[in-house]
Amino acid sequence: MxxxxxxxxxxxxxxxxxxxxxxxxxxxxxxxxxxxxPSPRALEAIRQATNETLRRYPDPDANVFKAAVARFHGVQADQVFVGNSSDEVLAHVFIGLLKHDLPLLFPDVTYSFYPVYCGLYGIDYRTVPLADDLSLRVQDYGQPNGGIIFPNPNAPTGRLLPLEDIEALLKANPDSVVVVDEAYVDFGGTSAVPLVAAHPNLLVVQTLSKARSLAGLRVGYAIGQPHLVEGLERVKSSFNSYPLDRLALAGATAAMEDTxxxxxxxxxxxxxxxxxxxxxxxxxxxxxxxxxxxxxxxxxxxxxxxxxxxxxxxxxxxxxxxxxxxxxxxxxxxxxxxxxxxxxxxxxxxxxxx
Amino acid sequence: MxxxxxxxxxxxxxxxxxxxxxxxxxxxxxxxxxxxxPSPRALEAIRQATNETLRRYPDPDANVFKAAVARFHGVQADQVFVGNSSDEVLAHVFIGLLKHDLPLLFPDVTYSFYPVYCGLYGIDYRTVPLADDLSLRVQDYGQPNGGIIFPNPNAPTGRLLPLEDIEALLKANPDSVVVVDEAYVDFGGTSAVPLVAAHPNLLVVQTLSKARSLAGLRVGYAIGQPHLVEGLERVKSSFNSYPLDRLALAGATAAMEDTxxxxxxxxxxxxxxxxxxxxxxxxxxxxxxxxxxxxxxxxxxxxxxxxxxxxxxxxxxxxxxxxxxxxxxxxxxxxxxxxxxxxxxxxxxxxxxx
Known part of the structure; x- marks a missing residue:
């Protein structure tokens, strides 16, 4: 104090x-x-980028990296938002897309950063109890809300929600942004990215810290329809013009390409x-x-x-x-x-x- | 919309x-x-850090880098706050130290990111006109305020405010945080960091983007008494635990040391x-x-x-x-x-x- x-x-x-x-x-x-x-190609790309060009600002729009993410996921580059870790991406998501009059909903047992973001940005929220077996029941999210967020698989339980359940949630909440935080999805889950095309209210968040072994590089991204990405870009450009440094951009791009x-x-x-x-x-x-x-x-x-x-x-x-x-x-x-x-x-x- | x-x-x-x-x-x-x-020592430090440890999170407290900043400026490490560019540092300063009931004051001609942060965080502000020769007159900042911020030298004018004027401003506003944004100070200004010891309301912000040729690496910091740094750490730890990646930490530390x-x-x-x-x-x-x-x-x-x-x-x-x-x-x-x-x-x- x-x-x-x-x-x-x-x-x-x-x-x-x-x-x-x-x-x-x-x-x-x-x-x-x-x-x-990390991928040897990512390390090599970083070495190549370690030169006098570090005196220059990076690309504020991270276009080369966004293109690599888009190619990997089979989406368009204007459906990709990037940031200095998925934690930063989530922070911008909370203030830009999840701060509404109605409360945000997330599970009672989940990533413990969610209520912290709510505290930072003054977002009203309610937690929805997981079932006794710590699984998430989408039917419990039927109450009026200003947004829904959960990791899939959930953290720290590791439990996976099937895509059908996510689709049901999207359809039942057409006026709310539903954020699926897929930090761990590559270890056995199925990504919701293919649902983006049909659902204007879906945002999928991923990170390079886990399955791409780059926790030390701090790179994350979100995929959604361009109107959601545009909202996030407005927040990002009001916070920090260049959140991804030249080395992170180089390494992350190569890591996305080394499938x-x-x-x-x-x-x-x-x-x-x-x-x-x-x-x-x-x-x-x-x-x-x-x-x-x-x-x-x-x-x-x-x-x-x-x-x-x-x-x-x-x-x-x-x-x-x-x-x-x-x-x-x-x-x-x-x-x-x-x-x-x-x-x-x-x-x-x-x-x-x- | x-x-x-x-x-x-x-x-x-x-x-x-x-x-x-x-x-x-x-x-x-x-x-x-x-x-x-950039310093060849900074590039070499980045090359050394480009290895398998990138799979690990960086030090969330950036202790080694903070110690290097503290040594350079002759302050204690707990007087140093660091971030992903001085723009990110400033964002945290705005929400953590400059959002009060009374309006924030800054010059009418200054870094154009200041009103953007105010928009992002809902901060009331007033601009104070520079003199006809575009110099800053500290006597114009005598009105009630919830904080004062300006670059020194000012941007985009390049004009420098003498330390005596900053000291007068600090004394005249003991209840407000006065932020001196020294992005360009190394090209001919005198830093206000030596005033930190005597002034609990002074925060000095610097960057490695300009005089240290590392715009592409995204590293900035603030120096103030520990109670101000603690307020900023609270915001940072509610936004992104690890804003500085391992390569940025390595390069920035070496750059600070290559005086x-x-x-x-x-x-x-x-x-x-x-x-x-x-x-x-x-x-x-x-x-x-x-x-x-x-x-x-x-x-x-x-x-x-x-x-x-x-x-x-x-x-x-x-x-x-x-x-x-x-x-x-x-x-x-x-x-x-x-x-x-x-x-x-x-x-x-x-x-x-x-």
Whole structure:
């Protein structure tokens, strides 16, 4: 609290990201990073762009990168909005497309940045409880609303909503923007991008941080009909003319183009998830069905917070959320098989406490 | 206008940056980029960081870079706030420190992004006219206000305000945050950073885009007492946890440390400005005294907008603002001497129109 802060700044409850500690030998399975390196073509493109042209501003419209995203998804470039991470894209979505008189709706268990954006921009919201099995029921979103947003697969549950349900939601809410946050969709989900053509109220958000192994480069995008993209461009151009630097543009463009590498690494992560899930279940864990690069699991013999700490004592970092309904779960990023084995070894070493 | 846009999105008047055209042989003096390349140490640091660690999120607190900024300026790291360009830093400053019941004050002729931020965040503002010679008079800022912001040197005039005047402004407005936007200070101004220790209401904003030749990397920062930085961190952590990517952090840190290169190139720009100013005056231009890497000049025989076009026809790009009081001026970035000579040659080729 400070007399120089605006009321907004005083009332904020900021988002707390997962830790990025520097500890030797740490098995880091807490922030859903990809265990595989970025595409070699992306790294080469960055090296090529590391030259005297960095003295020049980047393209404010990111046209080359937008074209690459459009080609990958089979859409037009004017259906693509880009930003400095999907978090920045989401921030612009909240103020530009989701701030209305009626409340925004999102699940009670979901990406914990959503209520933070609402606090920043003064957006009224209601949370809609997930079902007992932590699945999302679209029929619960029938109330009047100024927008709907959810990740698919959902975070931190990993549960996937079928496209038919998304289509039903779009049809039932023709006056609201429905935002599908597909940060994790490449690990087993089906993207809603093909629904964009028929639905003027659909916006799909993706990131290069997960399946494209570029969390360190900060690039995300949204796909929707041009009228939604135009609204976002208005916000972006009132905030920061050049959110994507020249290196991010170069690396992200090459990463979108290297589809073979993308497919190979995401399939490897999926295979490791299947294996990790089976091993966790052998250890007595209940593991929610996941279409993401993480699993959400609990164990009848362990308290969630205590297990987090016991793993940390063994140099294995996972994530735990102190939130009703999910405080007995751990969210575990799918690492390489070797990293998953380190986790499993540590778990076998921890005696049940109940 | 669109029914899915928020009222904010509908009412925005976005900022329009200077063009970034791709034209062969263009002499580009329109966006105040540095004619010299970035520090070789910055480029090498980026190359070193271009590796598999890009799969990991960057440090959300940018501690290594903050420490480099703090060392350069002789302040503590908790007095440094960083962001994806000084434009992003300014956006957070507007919502976090300048949004109050009383109106924000800034000059009538200044960086044209300021009223855009006010539109985005619903901030009431008043403009304070510059004097007839386009200088800023601190005594005109005596009215009740919720904050004061101006660039020093001012943009697009290039005029410098002495530190004594800034100190007087700080003392006369103890309840308001006074933001000094020092994007261009390294080309002949004196930074207000040494005043931070004594003034809890002072925030100084700088960028690596100008004197450090890194417009393409998008890095800026603010320096103020820790309580102001904390307010900004609250906003940043409610918007985007990791605004600076790993490559930007690496390059920006090395650029701050290469003080010898920084001094050499900014002195070269200053020498070119002195030379350009003299030559323009020989051609009959009235050139405002500039402490920036641009000059603001008008000619009794030329209309501003017509001269912009005539220069463009000769492949020389400068900037013109369609705004009362300054629509007869051109803002000309100081390039290399060769680029300045190309501009001067084109000017000699254009016949006066009145």
């Amino acid at each position: 400070n007399r120089y802060w605006s009321r907004v700044a005083q009332q904020l409850t900021p988002y707390v990201p997962g830790e990025q500690p520097q500890i030797d030998g740490l098995v880091k399975l807490n922030t859903n990073e990809n265990p595989y390196p 073979a590498y993308f497919d190979r690494t995401r399939q490897a992560v999926i295979a490791s998830r299947v294996r990790l899930t089976a091993r966790l279940e052998e250890l007595g864990f209940e593991v929610l069905p996941s279409a993401a690069n993480f699993v959400f699991a609990r164990h009848p013999g362990h308290d969630g917070a205590a297990l987090l700490q016991a793993l940390r004592d063994r140099k294995v970092l996972v994530r735990h959320f102190k939130q009703p309904r999910i405080d007995q779960y751990l969210r575990i990023t799918v690492g390489t098989d070797a990293e998953c084995d380190a986790l499993l070894g540590a778990l076998r070493d921890i005696p049940p406490t109940r | 669109n029914r899915y846009w928020s009222r904010v999105a509908q009412q925005l008047t976005p900022y329009v940056p200077g063009e970034q055209p791709q034209i062969d042989g263009l002499v580009k003096l329109n966006t105040n980029e540095n004619p010299y390349p 010898a290169y920084f001094d050499r190139t900014r002195q070269a720009v200053i020498a070119s400005r002195v030379r350009l100013t003299a030559r323009l005056e020989e051609l009959g231009f009235e050139v405002l005294p500039s402490a920036a890497n641009f000059v603001f000049a008008r000619h009794p025989g030329h209309d501003g907008a017509a001269l912009l076009q005539a220069l463009r026809d000769r492949k020389v790009l400068v900037r013109h603002f369609k705004q009362p009081r300054i629509d007869q001026y051109l803002r000309i970035t100081v390039g290399t001497d060769a680029e300045c000579d190309a501009l001067l040659g084109a000017l000699r080729d254009i016949p006066p129109t009145r």
